[in-house]
Amino acid sequence: xxxxxxxxxxxxxxxxxxxxxxxxxxxxxxxxxxxxxxxxxxxxxxxxxxxxxxxxxxxxxxxxxxxxxxxxxxxxxxxxxxxxxxxxxxxxxxxxxxxxxxxxxxxxxxxxxxxxxxxxxxxxxxxxxxxxxxxxxxxxxxxxxxxxxxxxxxxxxxxxxxxxxxxxxxxxxxxxxxxxxxxxxxxxxxxxxxxxx
Amino acid sequence: xxxxxxxxxxxxxxxxxxxxxxxxxxxxxxxxxxxxxxxxxxxxxxxxxxxxxxxxxxxxxxxxxxxxxxxxxxxxxxxxxxxxxxxxxxxxxxxxxxxxxxxxxxxxxxxxxxxxxxxxxxxxxxxxxxxxxxxxxxxxxxxxxxxxxxxxxxxxxxxxxxxxxxxxxxxxxxxxxxxxxxxxxxxxxxxxxxxxx
Numbered sequence: 001x002x003x004x005x006x007x008x009x010x011x012x013x014x015x016x017x018x019x020x021x022x023x024x025x026x027x028x029x030x031x032x033x034x035x036x037x038x039x040x041x042x043x044x045x046x047x048x049x050x051x052x053x054x055x056x057x058x059x060x061x062x063x064x065x066x067x068x069x070x071x072x073x074x075x076x077x078x079x080x081x082x083x084x085x086x087x088x089x090x091x092x093x094x095x096x097x098x099x100x101x102x103x104x105x106x107x108x109x110x111x112x113x114x115x116x117x118x119x120x121x122x123x124x125x126x127x128x129x130x131x132x133x134x135x136x137x138x139x140x141x142x143x144x145x146x147x148x149x150x151x152x153x154x155x156x157x158x159x160x161x162x163x164x165x166x167x168x169x170x171x172x173x174x175x176x177x178x179x180x181x182x183x184x185x186x187x188x189x190x191x192x193x194x195x196x197x
Numbered sequence: 198x199x200x201x202x203x204x205x206x207x208x209x210x211x212x213x214x215x216x217x218x219x220x221x222x223x224x225x226x227x228x229x230x231x232x233x234x235x236x237x238x239x240x241x242x243x244x245x246x247x248x249x250x251x252x253x254x255x256x257x258x259x260x261x262x263x264x265x266x267x268x269x270x271x272x273x274x275x276x277x278x279x280x281x282x283x284x285x286x287x288x289x290x291x292x293x294x295x296x297x298x299x300x301x302x303x304x305x306x307x308x309x310x311x312x313x314x315x316x317x318x319x320x321x322x323x324x325x326x327x328x329x330x331x332x333x334x335x336x337x338x339x340x341x342x343x344x345x346x347x348x349x350x351x352x353x354x355x356x357x358x359x360x361x362x363x364x365x366x367x368x369x370x371x372x373x374x375x376x377x378x379x380x381x382x383x384x385x386x387x388x389x390x391x392x393x394x
Contacts, residue, residue, distance in 0.1 A: 005249045006259055009242040015235075016224050023215045025285060030214050031246055032259065038212075039247050043240050045206040049228055050236050052202045062203055062229065088222060 006032070058129070060105040060122050062087045070094075070103060077101040079136040083126065083155065085109050085143060093141065101139075104129065109147035110154055116147075118154055126155075130162055140168045203229070255326070257302040257319050259284045267291075267300060274298040276333040280323065280352065282306050282340060290338065298336075301326065306344035307351055313344075315351055323352075327359055337365045 080101025142148035277298025339345035
């Protein structure tokens, strides 16, 4: 155990995701040895995020105004909505520079074990956005794991009544990967989804 | 790239030791979703460490007053000084509950490649503490790596003139370890330091 203030900081840092007790004490000593100005920048960045960042009123992506940068951009294709679990998924898809439509961030995935049901996600708001007929396709881009698949299946069923085409990102072998090392499920998905050349 | 404040926070977090870009964005989103009170506790812990914590005037361990808890404790054996590289080494040795003497924190180890020479460490202050004849033994507990060994050798040479016994922590096989997996250097140190039973 360290003296009071250092141990307090180690405790707070250790509560962050992915930071274990060793990492927390390493960061605490780094802070102790850092110039005051560096620590003030970190403190202010923490405060600013809580003060300035909120969620987009339409798509629940992160935003610094009522709407996020993407929803405020009139050049984006208003007839396409890509449904993702988290704001970081928006960033991942934006990085491809292949998608010009809008997003809808669910805020997670259906996970009965973790106690997350459809009502805990922004699904009602998604249905609301589809009501006026502007949207011509919904692309479901939830994670390719059990929770993400369950969420995709649930959404597809909900959207069937609206008669809007619903698609799902392809599952298969990662580009640059090695067939030999692919797990069985990925490989069987890749077989299922095979395309003619 | 995220919106301004989130990216700023990711940049600041990513500059901390052991936090990569993925870890930084994971922590940033955790902060975004945390209750305001939790983030304020983290912010205040960061500020308090810089405000309250300083280094002990005598041994350079962390302290919240002029002297650290150990130097202020009259029950500690004033005739023994254990020399370590960093305050976290003090904590490691305290955890054994085997040592009742004082410490001296060098603030690092001699590392010519990293540009750290003897004058960058608190060696002069250590020699000052040994001048009045109270100290009867100096235990050198620098890390068992190249820099720590170089520092130990340098210190032993400096202290020879003072005719105070200087000892070094034993190197050898870690307790609970497996001989088969020990590296050659550790194993040859263990052989060298073998003791009669």
